[in-house]
Amino acid sequence: xxxxxxxxxxxxxxxxxxxxxxxxxxxxxxxxxxxxxxxxxxxxxxxxxxxxxxxxxxxxxxxxxxxxxxxxxxxxxxxxxxxxxxxxxxxxxxxxxxxxxxxxxxxxxxxxxxxxxxxxxxxxxxxxxxxxxxxxxxxxxxxxxxxxxxxxxxxxxxxxxxxxxxxxxxxxxxxxxxxxxxxxxxxxxxxxxxxxxxxxxxxxxxxxxxxxxxxxxxxxxxxxxxxxxxxxxxxxxxxxxxxxxxxxxxxxxxxxxxxx
Amino acid sequence: xxxxxxxxxxxxxxxxxxxxxxxxxxxxxxxxxxxxxxxxxxxxxxxxxxxxxxxxxxxxxxxxxxxxxxxxxxxxxxxxxxxxxxxxxxxxxxxxxxxxxxxxxxxxxxxxxxxxxxxxxxxxxxxxxxxxxxxxxxxxxxxxxxxxxxxxxxxxxxxxxxxxxxxxxxxxxxxxxxxxxxxxxxxxxxxxxxxxxxxxxxxxxxxxxxxxxxxxxxxxxxxxxxxxxxxxxxxxxxxxxxxxxxxxxxxxxxxxxxxxxxxxxxxxxxxxxxxxxxxxxxxxxxxxxxxxxxxxxxxxxxxxxxxxxxxxxxxxxxxxxxxxxxxxxxxxxxxxxxxxxxxxxxxxxxxxxxxxxxxxxxxxxxxxxxxxxxxxxxxxxxxxxxxxxxxxxxxxxxxxxxxxxxxxxxxxxxxxxxxxxxxxxxxxxxxxxxxxxxxxxxxxxxxxxxxxxxxxxxxxxxxxxxxxxxxxxxxxxxxxxxxxxxxxxxxxxxxxxxxxxx
Numbered sequence: 001x002x003x004x005x006x007x008x009x010x011x012x013x014x015x016x017x018x019x020x021x022x023x024x025x026x027x028x029x030x031x032x033x034x035x036x037x038x039x040x041x042x043x044x045x046x047x048x049x050x051x052x053x054x055x056x057x058x059x060x061x062x063x064x065x066x067x068x069x070x071x072x073x074x075x076x077x078x079x080x081x082x083x084x085x086x087x088x089x090x091x092x093x094x095x096x097x098x099x100x101x102x103x104x105x106x107x108x109x110x111x112x113x114x115x116x117x118x119x120x121x122x123x124x125x126x127x128x129x130x131x132x133x134x135x136x137x138x139x140x141x142x143x144x145x146x147x148x149x150x151x152x153x154x155x156x157x158x159x160x161x162x163x164x165x166x167x168x169x170x171x172x173x174x175x176x177x178x179x180x181x182x183x184x185x186x187x188x189x190x191x192x193x194x195x196x197x198x199x200x201x202x203x204x205x206x207x208x209x210x211x212x213x214x215x216x217x218x219x220x221x222x223x224x225x226x227x228x229x230x231x232x233x234x235x236x237x238x239x240x241x242x243x244x245x246x247x248x249x250x251x252x253x254x255x256x257x258x259x260x
Numbered sequence: 261x262x263x264x265x266x267x268x269x270x271x272x273x274x275x276x277x278x279x280x281x282x283x284x285x286x287x288x289x290x291x292x293x294x295x296x297x298x299x300x301x302x303x304x305x306x307x308x309x310x311x312x313x314x315x316x317x318x319x320x321x322x323x324x325x326x327x328x329x330x331x332x333x334x335x336x337x338x339x340x341x342x343x344x345x346x347x348x349x350x351x352x353x354x355x356x357x358x359x360x361x362x363x364x365x366x367x368x369x370x371x372x373x374x375x376x377x378x379x380x381x382x383x384x385x386x387x388x389x390x391x392x393x394x395x396x397x398x399x400x401x402x403x404x405x406x407x408x409x410x411x412x413x414x415x416x417x418x419x420x421x422x423x424x425x426x427x428x429x430x431x432x433x434x435x436x437x438x439x440x441x442x443x444x445x446x447x448x449x450x451x452x453x454x455x456x457x458x459x460x461x462x463x464x465x466x467x468x469x470x471x472x473x474x475x476x477x478x479x480x481x482x483x484x485x486x487x488x489x490x491x492x493x494x495x496x497x498x499x500x501x502x503x504x505x506x507x508x509x510x511x512x513x514x515x516x517x518x519x520x521x522x523x524x525x526x527x528x529x530x531x532x533x534x535x536x537x538x539x540x541x542x543x544x545x546x547x548x549x550x551x552x553x554x555x556x557x558x559x560x561x562x563x564x565x566x567x568x569x570x571x572x573x574x575x576x577x578x579x580x581x582x583x584x585x586x587x588x589x590x591x592x593x594x595x596x597x598x599x600x601x602x603x604x605x606x607x608x609x610x611x612x613x614x615x616x617x618x619x620x621x622x623x624x625x626x627x628x629x630x631x632x633x634x635x636x637x638x639x640x641x642x643x644x645x646x647x648x649x650x651x652x653x654x655x656x657x658x659x660x661x662x663x664x665x666x667x668x669x670x671x672x673x674x675x676x677x678x679x680x681x682x683x684x685x686x687x688x689x690x691x692x693x694x695x696x697x698x699x700x701x702x703x704x705x706x707x708x709x710x711x712x713x714x715x716x717x718x719x720x721x722x723x724x725x726x727x728x729x730x731x732x733x734x735x736x737x738x739x740x741x742x743x744x745x746x747x748x749x750x751x752x753x754x755x756x757x758x759x760x761x762x
Binding site (some may be wrong): 015025038051058075077079080082083085087088089090091092093102103104105106107108111113114154159161162168179203 | 676
């Protein structure tokens with residue numbers, strides 16, 4: 001169970017990115033966060049694993065306030081939270097496998113891992129994850145030789161190496177075309193359903209939201225303006241969508257096959 | 261933007277009528293333009309006319325400073341340096357144009373004396389020509405005198421090979437004093453040089469009393485062209501030069517290797533230990549002949565040695581530069597140092613120090629290093645290390661500043677610690693630029709190390725400077741060739757390596 005209470009983030013230059021945000025995510029949920037660019041989605045996700053330090057508020061996960069953690073304790077919690085990024089954030093010149101293994105750094109010894117050494121069991125696990133995501137043919141290629149969809153699979157594989165209980169996905173499909181977007185989201189959905197990993201994911205397209213989310217929150221200018229369950233989303237009207245996205249937003253009626 | 265500003269200014273009316281502006285500019289150049297609200301123009305005219313007049317006065321004083329009163333100074337200066345006439349004339353034209361310009365600027369319909377800027381530029385051009393001592397004639401007048409020196413520099417290779425030489429001594433024996441038995445003269449030989457003396461016996465000179473016997477020497481089968489020295493060997497085996505009027509006797513055999521010469525037996529005291537009775541003397545002909553094959557000359561060996569030293573100076577400087585620059589570059593990278601005021605202060609201090617070190621040329625660092633550690637390669641290494649440290653740290657830190665922050669964020673999110681983040685997200689990103697900058701630096705260091713010797717920093721430059729000073733242009737040519745070849749080879753090699761890596 002993840003509980004976010006009165007979370008506020010004000011950046012050094014005075015920008016208010018999050019204003020008194022509170023919500024709850026039960027374990028096993030596929031929570032989708034919607035909102036315009038600059039509405040605070042990325043800040044919210046990064047506050048949860050403390051890549052950004054919140055100004056005020058509490059983030060309670062499994063009974064621990066993440067905001068109060070420091071150093072070693074923080075790193076231990078971060079191991080259990082995978083993260084997937086819009087721009088994949090792979091080390092482009094390193095091999096696919098090295099990128100995947102970097103997900104295991106939280107568990108590895110500092111000195112050995114600095115020289116690229118991992119336990120046999122970790123390497124075994126890495127091969128398994130690569131296999132599972134269907135990128136074993138690309139394992140020894142440089143990361144930047146892969147297509148966008150494959151690179152995002154590497155990103156997910158890296159997150160899986162952490163044996164995460166929760167995955168934060170910051171617009172994971174925003175730089176991919178619709179077909180690949182579905183394939184990536186299906187992968188996340190599968191992890192959510194089979195491995196019972198809680199997924200917090202920010203998305204842009206209403207159709208994708210309706211297809212994958214089990215619950216939704218909508219952010220506008222750092223405030224929660226919409227909160228809904230799976231059934232609410234199915235019934236979500238253009239009115240409500242516009243409320244989140246502003247008057248100019250249009251529902252993107254792409255030919256997306258529903259059906260699971 | 262600029263054009264619009266001028267237009268706006270020109271729309272303002274002059275403060276004074278044209279005539280007053282002209283008079284003002286006559287008193288102080290540019291003042292009339294300033295009064296006519298063409299302030300920039302006025303300032304430029306004022307500064308340029310005042311400075312060119314100042315320069316002119318300085319040059320007149322320089323040319324005639326041996327004289328005391330001003331009148332002679334000016335007279336002599338113009339006499340010695342007729343160029344000053346041209347400059348003076350141009351300044352006067354500029355001054356007149358300035359007055360005309362002020363008049364026209366102050367008129368209701370403004371116009372400019374366009375020639376004025378051109379005249380001012382011309383004044384500075386001629387002053388530059390005069391102060392710089394430019395003399396195009398000297399490029400060609402003495403060119404033929406430079407040809408021998410330049411030819412030696414361009415093709416020095418005959419000096420790279422030396423032929424070992426040795427004196428070959430041929431002698432004939434004579435007897436002193438004469439006895440009744442005739443002493444045998446030298447043998448006639450085939451293929452081998454020989455000497456024959458006539459007569460075969462005689463007496464040495466006696467000081468202030470009598471001249472010694474005159475021996476007529478015939479030499480055959482010597483090497484044509486190579487000089488021959490005539491020596492004596494007395495009965496107690498002392499060898500000495502034969503002198504004629506105080507100079508050594510040196511003979512050049514003809515094209516058949518033959519010579520004929522007459523020598524008077526010199527004065528010599530023979531100690532009593534030599535004993536009584538007739539003694540045998542030798543008359544020797546010593547000729548310099550080459551023996552054995554060609555070998556590398558002393559200069560070539562030295563050049564090779566010093567070239568190796570040079571390459572290693574550059575290499576060691578690069579090596580130390582890298583080692584020192586890597587840690588420094590991390591504290592000189594803004595993105596790693598901007599999280600607190602203290603670290604930011606360190607960043608600024610480090611950056612400033614690096615900029616100062618880099619601004620000072622390696623040659624100047626070498627002079628300082630020579631004062632500290634003395635002449636030799638270590639001084640050169642120190643100087644180049646300092647400069648490389650500053651240059652590399654700047655380049656490295658810029659490479660660190662320009663890395664993609666995404667992977668850092670991603671690796672941090674996995675729960676990795678600082679060291680793991682550096683080794684997984686930072687280092688892989690900075691390796692290509694680091695390698696590229698390092699090779700580039702190595703290239704520069706090798707090139708710099710060839711000249712660092714000029715100020716005593718060791719390496720081939722030291723040798724080159726010496727050879728140029730003693731006017732040994734062939735040896736200097738060898739050094740120049742070595743530098744050129746080495747730099748070219750390394751240029752090529754570093755380009756290859758860079759292509760592979762980056």
